[in-house]
Amino acid sequence: MKDKILKIVKENTMLIVLVLVVIFFNITTHGTMLLPSQFNALITQNAYVYVLATGMLMCMLTGGNIDLSCGSFVCLVGVLGAKLMVEKGAPTPVGMIAMLAIGVIYGCVLGFVIAYMNIPPWIATLAGFLALRGWGVALMHGASNISPLPENFCGLFTGKMNDLFGGPRIGGVQYNMTSIVIGLIASVIVVFLLVRERATKIKKGYDHDSMAKVIVKSVLICFAIMLFAYKFALAGGVPFALVWVAVIVIIYSFITSKTDIGRYFYTIGGNAEATRLSGIDTKRIMFIAYLNMAILTVVSAWLTMSRFQAANSTAGTNYEMDAISACVVGGVSAYGGSGTVFGMIIGATLIGVINLGMSLMGIDANWQKVVKGVVLLGAVVFEILNNKKKAVK
Known part of the structure; x- marks a missing residue:
């Protein structure tokens, strides 16, 4: 029994830490942390982290590789897009397609340099980190920002889903029933997928979770989904940023x-040379990883621009660090070969909660960086110690 409990704790360490951090900030902020408006802020202010961390996950899986240029590229592609839509009067679809095309071009160049010219990823992306932001700021010709962006562009990312079911008004609060319905549908899908996954593993003779574990996991995930759905119902609806x-x-x-x-x-x-010898084109996979990263960076630029309703020279600052931190804290190996999207979500949420909680407490931004640095280091140390224990066994 004790071994099972320890195993569960090890498998869900960061999830447990996330819950404890939320409880801590809720106590220190006198309940402010769990207000509906803060759930909305957690998503809208940190949507870029989830998107960039997804791309960073794919890069890190290939051997711990990272992209240091994504934050600077958010700045550059945002400036170019804003110039088209604001200064040139281009329609929103044209501006977005142009930004996406720029992302594809940059991703192809970066992927080619890394995959086929064998330039170390941190060198190639460090060059982008330095050059792209400088280029973006230079194109602004001394202006602090380019605004206002078209309303139809901002509405795609900053708006909320309208209530399609006419939610009731209770105690002076208008409930958005669409949020509740979406939460229920998502919960049903999660339960179905978990049960089907277990049935498939049993049918194929693979190791599988007990039904009790599946039930507990389903209850916890559904609780989290419905909590967010309820809070969004009180906050006016599901934000479009969450949909993206x-x-x-x-x-x-x-x-x-x-x-x-x-x-x-x-x-x-896990083993690049063995993968190559097995007939897999490893260079093509590496190329795809960085092309994919550039495309997701454009999506992050859209989210950032719409949030501020402008393109500015500081956009994307430290975004690459938040994305890397979210992956590492979420259990993605710094050496490559292991990590999941679910783990990345936990890591990104933890980083977002830390940002939001410390801001609510009025903690200086410099101390916020100290805390995030300690959390990142702690996650890496935990991974190393955990791997050593597995090697000993």
Whole structure:
């Protein structure tokens, strides 16, 4: 029994830490942390972390590789997009397609340099880190920002889903029933997938979780989903930023767990030479990883621009660090070959909760960086110690 409890704790360490951190900040902020407005802020202010961390996950799986240029690229592509939509009067679809095209071009160049010219990723992306922001700021010609962005562009990312079911008004509060319905649908899907996964493993003779574990996991996940749904119902509806994040997370969760190309990312990180000798084009996979990262960076730029309703020279500052931290804290190996989208979500949420909680407490921004640095280091140390214990066994 004791061994089972210890195993569960080890498998869910960061999830437990996340719950404890939320409780701590809720106590220190006198309940402010769990207000509906803060749930909304957690998503809208940190949506870029989830998106960038998803791309960073794919890069890190290939062998602990990272992209240091993504934050600076958010700045540059945002400036170019704003110039098209604000200064040139281009329609929103044209501006977004142009930004996406720029992302594809940059991703192809970066992927080619890293995969086919064998330039170390940290060198190639460090060059981008320095050059792209400088280029973006130079294009602004001394202006602090380029605004206002078109309302239809901002509305795609900063708005909320309208209530389609006419939620009741109780105690002076208007409930958005659409949020509740979406939460219920998501809960049903989660339970169905967990049960089906267990049944599939049993049918194929693989190791599988007990039904009791599946039930407990289902209850906990559904509770978290319905908590967010309830808070969003009180806050006016599900934010569009969450919809973008959810779509990206679902797509990449499927890719990494159900497709051959997703498995190739893991095998390259585990042993690149053995993967190459088995007939897999490792260079192509590396190229795809950085092309994918550039495309997701454009999505992060859209989220950032719409949140501030402008493109500015400071956009994207330290974004790459938040994305890397979210992955490492979420259990993605710093050496590659292991990590999950679900773990990344936990890591990104923990980073977001720390940001939000310390801001509510009025803690200086410099001390916030200290805390995040300690959390990151602690996650890496935990991974190293855990790997040593596995090696001994």
